[in-house]
Amino acid sequence: MSASAGPAYLELLDVAKHFGGVQALDRVSLTVHKGSVHALVGENGAGKSTLGRIVAGVLGADGGRVILDGTDVTFRSPREALEHGVAAISQEPSVVPRLTVAENVFLGVEPTEGGFIRKRPLRNAYAKLAADAGFDLPGGMPAGRLRTSEQQKVEILRALSRDARLIVMDEPTAALGSHEARQLYTIIRGLAASGKTIILISHFLREVLELADTVTVLRDGRLVKTSPTAAETDASLVEAMLGRPLTATFPPRSLPPAGAPVLMRARDLRAAGVEGVGFDLRAGEILGLAGLVGAGRTELARAIFGAAKVESGEVVLLESVRLGRSPRRSLSAGLAMIPESRKDDGLIFGRSTIENATISRLDALTTFGVVRRRRERRAATAVLERCGVRGAGYSAPVAQLSGGNQQKVLLARTLLCEPRVVIADEPTRGVDVGAKRAIYDFLTSLAADGLGVILISSELEEVIGLSHRVLVMRRGRITSELEGEAITEAAILGASFAEGTG
Amino acid sequence: MTTRVVAEEPAGVWSSVRSRVHARRIRSAAILVPFFLLFGVLCLTSKPFSSRANLLDILDQQSATLIIAAAGTLVLIAGGIDLSVGAVYGFSAVVSAHFALHQSAGLAIFLGIGAGLLIGIANGLVITTLRINSLIATLGMAFIINGCSNLVTNGNLLVLFNKTAFGELARTEFLGVKTSIWLMVAVVIAFGLLLATTAAGRYMYAAGGNAEAARLAGVRVAGIRVLTFALSGAAAGLAGVIDTSRVLSAQASPDDTTLAFTVLAGIVVGGTSIAGGEGAVWRSVVGVLFIALIGNGYLLLGYDPLYEQITEGALLLLAVGLDAVSRRRG
Numbered sequence: 108m109s110a111s112a113g114p115a116y117l118e119l120l121d122v123a124k125h126f127g128g129v130q131a132l133d134r135v136s137l138t139v140h141k142g143s144v145h146a147l148v149g150e151n152g153a154g155k156s157t158l159g160r161i162v163a164g165v166l167g168a169d170g171g172r173v174i175l176d177g178t179d180v181t182f183r184s185p186r187e188a189l190e191h192g193v194a195a196i197s198q199e200p201s202v203v204p205r206l207t208v209a210e211n212v213f214l215g216v217e218p219t220e221g222g223f224i225r226k227r228p229l230r231n232a233y234a235k236l237a238a239d240a241g242f243d244l245p246g247g248m249p250a251g252r253l254r255t256s257e258q259q260k261v262e263i264l265r266a267l268s269r270d271a272r273l274i275v276m277d278e279p280t281a282a283l284g285s286h287e288a289r290q291l292y293t294i295i296r297g298l299a300a301s302g303k304t305i306i307l308i309s310h311f312l313r314e315v316l317e318l319a320d321t322v323t324v325l326r327d328g329r330l331v332k333t334s335p336t337a338a339e340t341d342a343s344l345v346e347a348m349l350g351r352p353l354t355a356t357f358p359p360r361s362l363p364p365a366g367a368p369v370l371m372r373a374r375d376l377r378a379a380g381v382e383g384v385g386f387d388l389r390a391g392e393i394l395g396l397a398g399l400v401g402a403g404r405t406e407l408a409r410a411i412f413g414a415a416k417v418e419s420g421e422v423v424l425l426e427s428v429r430l431g432r433s434p435r436r437s438l439s440a441g442l443a444m445i446p447e448s449r450k451d452d453g454l455i456f457g458r459s460t461i462e463n464a465t466i467s468r469l470d471a472l473t474t475f476g477v478v479r480r481r482r483e484r485r486a487a488t489a490v491l492e493r494c495g496v497r498g499a500g501y502s503a504p505v506a507q508l509s510g511g512n513q514q515k516v517l518l519a520r521t522l523l524c525e526p527r528v529v530i531a532d533e534p535t536r537g538v539d540v541g542a543k544r545a546i547y548d549f550l551t552s553l554a555a556d557g558l559g560v561i562l563i564s565s566e567l568e569e570v571i572g573l574s575h576r577v578l579v580m581r582r583g584r585i586t587s588e589l590e591g592e593a594i595t596e597a598a599i600l601g602a603s604f605a606e607g608t609g
Numbered sequence: 610m611t612t613r614v615v616a617e618e619p620a621g622v623w624s625s626v627r628s629r630v631h632a633r634r635i636r637s638a639a640i641l642v643p644f645f646l647l648f649g650v651l652c653l654t655s656k657p658f659s660s661r662a663n664l665l666d667i668l669d670q671q672s673a674t675l676i677i678a679a680a681g682t683l684v685l686i687a688g689g690i691d692l693s694v695g696a697v698y699g700f701s702a703v704v705s706a707h708f709a710l711h712q713s714a715g716l717a718i719f720l721g722i723g724a725g726l727l728i729g730i731a732n733g734l735v736i737t738t739l740r741i742n743s744l745i746a747t748l749g750m751a752f753i754i755n756g757c758s759n760l761v762t763n764g765n766l767l768v769l770f771n772k773t774a775f776g777e778l779a780r781t782e783f784l785g786v787k788t789s790i791w792l793m794v795a796v797v798i799a800f801g802l803l804l805a806t807t808a809a810g811r812y813m814y815a816a817g818g819n820a821e822a823a824r825l826a827g828v829r830v831a832g833i834r835v836l837t838f839a840l841s842g843a844a845a846g847l848a849g850v851i852d853t854s855r856v857l858s859a860q861a862s863p864d865d866t867t868l869a870f871t872v873l874a875g876i877v878v879g880g881t882s883i884a885g886g887e888g889a890v891w892r893s894v895v896g897v898l899f900i901a902l903i904g905n906g907y908l909l910l911g912y913d914p915l916y917e918q919i920t921e922g923a924l925l926l927l928a929v930g931l932d933a934v935s936r937r938r939g
Contacts, residue, residue: 414825435828435829438826439827458814458818462814
């Protein structure tokens, strides 16, 4: 690991930025050393992404100085930043799916002759670049066929091909499974070892503690502290982020009563990505679904909910109602799902918080098809407040809420449906520490009320901390069932990677 | 318990969000400014413009366009586009004229609107079951229907000058205003209320705003889309019948197709987003009337009508451009 005592590569002095009336960054000063991994942590809205964007030239600062390698710089665009050796890797990589990996890497700077791209020099340049970086990514493959983690490698190669010396990574592992995240860690360490400087913006404190040399904590746009990571712990960072200590990470589990009735039963269920899955879900139980990304967890959830086609087998709610036909029928039967991506599959961003909360239960709030506004507002406000949604008033577009509050709107929608079984797919993705705990409390309280909960999460500690029972999936099958004391990280990982079982 | 662990939001966020909401409201009313400006200028520069007769004439002439635009707004908001409305308008016009020649006026009206409704349902079913882009599907439908109109008329002008009963539909005066206008007002209000106050209206916004999220929330997205196309077809049918009744003649004309673009221009100039999920019926009314005022103004002020088209085209680009910019900011 490179020493953080290397020469200063990037210095920020009193950098300020405001959006309208909000001070997003309030005179932040920090020094990033050459060849180090420097992490920025903080809650949503603390200003860490804003800071990253200013460094990468996406946003301009309102005040203060940015000093790169000893010279004052002001970037007016990401392109200008790139010319100075500063590149940004986003959470969701942008690749052109139809172009090959090599073409994506050299997009815009292809070797050309009379306007035509010269294929061979392109291939050679790619081969050299990939070898230097130590990536074995086939240059001729269409980028659209790559997984998210591999697409991120394309972005990293793109940055390296432009000779980037400072790389800003904003939540690079948020969309990755734990195995893929590990690969990215190795890459980041390799980049730092070869003298590149990395600014890592992350929600995952473990990742920060493991990877970063230095960590800067931001709160409400102000710098709380910058210190060597070795001097920090999970708890110390959370305390600095929140401004107060956080009590237990997970709420206490109440065990489901022995002999609790089975709420939902799946038998030999097959769908795209699901190869014959059977299980029972009991009342009051939180059933964790673990496994690598692509193991078939989300596919299973979508098939049960009726969002994806069930090919064969069956899943039955309360002994009698067949599920897996359509989301609408599932909802009216008593099964709700909090989808994996609140942006793509959950919320209608242009509409108000209230409308987003009530959309699944509008039929109960209308007379002759006309929505009873006052009744709707009352019903929505009650559940939104119960779920702790806070923000610009419930009539404002839901897009204006923070990630955590948006997720809570989906919880409120679920409550309004009065379900018997809830499937929560990655319910805490992209959500800050405080909101995470609120979501844990929510799921635990559902189980305590006698509902059945299926929890899908790529964060192992979440599955371990909340579930009464865990099913581990691999290649569309359940490979292991763990209960009580047997739910350990080693057991889950072992079953996730196990070859030849199931 | 929950509230204790939820993180404090910076106080500043609140005021910023409020100011953004405020900016949104101002932008949302933006079309009214050029409309009233133009209205004022025309009042000052042209004496005959502000006469009751001229203003009612404008409304009478625009009643068909306004009815189609009101329904088209629903289609656009639900994430579709209907380019067949011009052809349907023409088809319903000749169908109703054809039957009015030999049958009762009531039957002619019923068949004219019914034809539009059926074509609209066909549009919706083709688009949702085959999952075809609605732009292409309705364009294809427009050609088919335009051909059918020629089959009905054999290329002749259908003249109804002695069919006064059929003419009563649009030409009767009630409280000094023609029934074409009354019908238009009723239909526009009905569509406006459907969109703004009913569950179906909500689902239209949801289907156009984020179809997959709406489906997972239990909305019958395909059903809602079919509904919007059916209403659009029926509205185009009614518009064709009203115009036939107004002028007491009908003819199959390839020009009918351009009506679809006039309507679309009005909707978009009013500020309903072509991308779906946003908009309102009142906006389309203002947008259509704004374009009509430009035409009327050119006429009254004696300018070359050549420039009218150029102005309208530029206006359309400006409206779409503003929408795109505000989207990026939003």
